[in-house]
Amino acid sequence: xxxxxxxxxxxxxxxxxxxxxxxxxxxxxxxxxxxxxxxxxxxxxxxxxxxxxxxxxxxxxxxxxxxxxxxxxxxxxxxxxxxxxxxxxxxxxxxxxxxxxxxxxxxxxxxxxxxxxxxxxxxxxxxxxxxxxxxxxxxxxxxxxxxxxxxxxxxxxxxxxxxxxxxxxxxxxxxxxxxxxxx
Numbered sequence: 001x002x003x004x005x006x007x008x009x010x011x012x013x014x015x016x017x018x019x020x021x022x023x024x025x026x027x028x029x030x031x032x033x034x035x036x037x038x039x040x041x042x043x044x045x046x047x048x049x050x051x052x053x054x055x056x057x058x059x060x061x062x063x064x065x066x067x068x069x070x071x072x073x074x075x076x077x078x079x080x081x082x083x084x085x086x087x088x089x090x091x092x093x094x095x096x097x098x099x100x101x102x103x104x105x106x107x108x109x110x111x112x113x114x115x116x117x118x119x120x121x122x123x124x125x126x127x128x129x130x131x132x133x134x135x136x137x138x139x140x141x142x143x144x145x146x147x148x149x150x151x152x153x154x155x156x157x158x159x160x161x162x163x164x165x166x167x168x169x170x171x172x173x174x175x176x177x178x179x180x181x182x183x
Contacts, residue, residue, distance in 0.1 A: 003049040017081040019053035022061045022119035022149050023132050029059070029069035033076040042077070051081030056172045057088045060165035061121055061147045063128065066172040080177050087156070087164040089148035094124075103161040105139050111150055112139070119149040 007013050018035075020026045026035055032052065040046040052073050059069050073080060089111075091104050111118065111134060118134035124144030131137040134148055152159055157166050 004045070013048070015049050015051045015079075015081050017051045017053035019055055019058070019082075019084075020062070021055070021058050022121070023117060023130065028062050028064055029072040033072050033078065036078060037076065044077070047077050047079065051079045053082040053084065054080045054172075054176065055084040055086060056169045057084070057086035057149065057151050057165065059172070060088045060090070060168040061119060061149045063121060063123070063147065066168055066175055070172075070175045083176050085154055085169060085173070086151045087154050087166050087169050089150045089152060089159070090146070090163040090165045091142075091148075092145040092163075093142045094144060100161060101142065105142050107159075107161050108134060108137075108142075108146075108148065109139055111148070112137075117149070121147045 003014055003016070018026065018032055020028055020032050026032045036047075036050065040050070054070070054073075056066070059066065070080070089108070091108070093101055093104065096104060114133070114135060117132060120131040120134050120137045122129045122131070122137070122144040129144075134150070137146070147165065152164050154166065154169055156164055158164065
């Protein structure tokens with residue numbers, strides 16, 4: 001009601017953009033779509049003022065294919081009102097030799113700190129495990145394909161011995177709304 005009134009009096013559309021985040025109640029596009037559908041049904045008025053903040057790093061950590069996530073929002077009638085272009089850390093320990101594994105594990109250890117949550121997902125044996133923080137992940141003898149919620153420079157494909165999710169970012173960019181329709 002407030003946002004609608006504000007738009008009527010100011011002629012400016014202000015919307016609340018909800019951002020799925022690893023480890024939170026709404027972690028994925030599917031979680032957000034279900035939440036909005038359960039709480040508000042098909043109310044188009046609500047969808048005008050309640051939109052999506054799409055963070056490419058968060059989607060990558062949660063292993064969401066950009067095309068699938070963006071299609072889910074579109075099919076649910078949800079507008080992407082804000083985009084955060086970012087990359088996460090990506091390391092597939094199963095593809096590394098023992099020296100590369102050691103270097104990558106040491107690089108991750110240097111990033112593990114308690115001030116911020118660096119949610120980590122690991123895919124191993126077709127199963128995904130979520131660690132609330134990189135400090136909780138088994139860095140002693142890591143295996144599997146890791147993604148770490150750590151916003152890294154988007155122009156980098158690698159950072160030292162660590163990879164990034166730059167490919168997901170690039171795929172997202174071509175699918176996302178144009179700057180004149182989103183922030």
